[in-house]
Amino acid sequence: MSFPEALVNYLSQLIEQERALAYLKIDSQGKISLLGGDWSVYGVNDLKIGDLAEEKIAFLSGLLPLPEEKILLPQLKLDSDVSADLHIFSTDNKETWVLLLSVAQEEHKQQIMQQKINDLSLLREKQARMLGMMLGSETESVDYQIKLFNQSEQQREVTILFIDLKGFSSYSEQTSPEETFKVLNRYLRAIIGPIIDEAGLLDKVIGDGVMAIFGVLPSTGIPQKMALRAVLRAMNAVDELNELRRLENLPVFDFGTGIASGTISLGLLNGKEQKFLGALGQPVKLAAQLENKSQAREILIDEATFYKLAEMQQQFSLHTLLINNKSFTAFSWLYNFYEDKTW
Numbered sequence: 001m002s003f004p005e006a007l008v009n010y011l012s013q014l015i016e017q018e019r020a021l022a023y024l025k026i027d028s029q030g031k032i033s034l035l036g037g038d039w040s041v042y043g044v045n046d047l048k049i050g051d052l053a054e055e056k057i058a059f060l061s062g063l064l065p066l067p068e069e070k071i072l073l074p075q076l077k078l079d080s081d082v083s084a085d086l087h088i089f090s091t092d093n094k095e096t097w098v099l100l101l102s103v104a105q106e107e108h109k110q111q112i113m114q115q116k117i118n119d120l121s122l123l124r125e126k127q128a129r130m131l132g133m134m135l136g137s138e139t140e141s142v143d144y145q146i147k148l149f150n151q152s153e154q155q156r157e158v159t160i161l162f163i164d165l166k167g168f169s170s171y172s173e174q175t176s177p178e179e180t181f182k183v184l185n186r187y188l189r190a191i192i193g194p195i196i197d198e199a200g201l202l203d204k205v206i207g208d209g210v211m212a213i214f215g216v217l218p219s220t221g222i223p224q225k226m227a228l229r230a231v232l233r234a235m236n237a238v239d240e241l242n243e244l245r246r247l248e249n250l251p252v253f254d255f256g257t258g259i260a261s262g263t264i265s266l267g268l269l270n271g272k273e274q275k276f277l278g279a280l281g282q283p284v285k286l287a288a289q290l291e292n293k294s295q296a297r298e299i300l301i302d303e304a305t306f307y308k309l310a311e312m313q314q315q316f317s318l319h320t321l322l323i324n325n326k327s328f329t330a331f332s333w334l335y336n337f338y339e340d341k342t343w
Contacts, residue, residue: 020084020102026053028094030064042100043080053098059086060098066090075103083107105178158215159223159261159305160283161200161230162291163191165208165253172208184208187253190241194233198226203279211288213279216266224261224308231257231299235335254297258290261304289323290330299333306331 015021022037024047032051039047044057054060059078063071070089077083087099165187172180184207191210195202199219200212212230215223235255242252264281283304290300300321306313316331 015101018102018105020100020104022100024053024098026064026096026098030054032056033095037100039100041080041102042078042082042084057098060088063088064096066096075107155263156216156266157223157261157263158213158279158283159227159259160264160279160287161195161210161212161214161227162258162287163210163212163231163234163255164291165255166296168208168253171251171253186241187238187255190237191234191255194237195230197233198230200227200230209291211284213264222308224259224305225310225312227259227305228299228301228309228312231259232335235297256291256294256296257299258287258292258294259299259301259305260284260287260290261302261308262286286323290321293321293323293330295334297335299335301331301333303329303331 016037020038020041022039022042022044023035024032025034027033030052032047032049032053035047035049039045047056054064059076066088070087072088073086075083076086083103084100085103087101088096090096165184168184168187172184175183187208188205188210192202192205195210195212198214199217199221200214201216202210202212204211212227214227214230219226238254242254245252260283262281262283264279264283267278267280283302286302290302294300299316300319301316306316309316313331315333317333319330319332321328321330
């Protein structure tokens with residue numbers, strides 16, 4: 001099978017720049033007959049044509065002569081503390097090829113992803129402990145069972161917030177996973193911080209979307225106002241981040257918001273090590289639908305939320321939406337960074 005020259009050139013540059021390719025060819029006597037790439041990355045120096053491969057490259061000891069058609073050792077940890085995929089294969093004329101491809105970037109991506117998971121897990125665990133203390137529900141853990149609150153506390157009047165970065169999904173499809181996670185982490189930190197500061201309970205972080213619940217954690221504030229303030233503070237934090245990224249000619253993102261209030265059922269999911277909150281009810285579904293209808297920088301709220309905002313109502317205008325093929329009355333605020341921030 002032949003490949004287009006443009007594709008071959010692209011793959012060659014990719015392998016050279018991101019995978020640090022190093023290779024050599026070994027003849028039937030075990031001597032190096034050809035070599036190339038950057039062997040110093042892998043702690044191998046002073047290689048020359050005619051050297052005995054096993055004498056100069058320690059990790060080849062015992063692998064030559066090749067006992068089978070090919071060998072692949074993924075993520076081999078070398079003496080230089082660099083991990084690489086090691087490929088060894090033979091040709092019909094009894095020559096052996098040895099290839100090293102660095103997996104350092106893949107390991108770094110995994111570390112970034114794991115750190116993100118760890119950070120969010122710690123945050124959720126902290127909030128779950130606060131919730132348990134407030135409700136007096138520190139009972140013995142039952143693996144993967146849902147423990148509903150007692151009957152008097154099962155139903156809660158809360159405000160649900162959904163946030164989603166607009167245009168980020170298409171950006172991630174055209175960007176390396178490492179860069180995607182790095183950018184997403186910066187935006188999520190800008191968004192999540194204000195939610196926590198306003199006593200919002202972080203319920204879900206799915207990709208570039210966030211769901212939070214207000215009115216569960218202890219607070220003297222009004223849940224609807226706290227949710228709105230969290231959004232406005234998050235927008236300001238994202239605006240500041242965008243300003244810095246524009247100076248570096250980097251792509252920027254804004255988010256859309258859906259907020260709905262009402263009665264939901266709450267439950268605690270008890271795992272072996274931590275608790276998770278489960279929220280069910282129409283406000284959850286409605287907030288998600290409002291967020292889906294929102295534009296970048298737009299805050300869409302339902303009537304139940306609007307009527308609790310007092311003087312902040314003046315920022316919103318009546319907005320009619322089509323949800324599930326039915327006309328729905330909502331209220332919209334297209335937030336401007338330069339607006340008065342007396343809220």
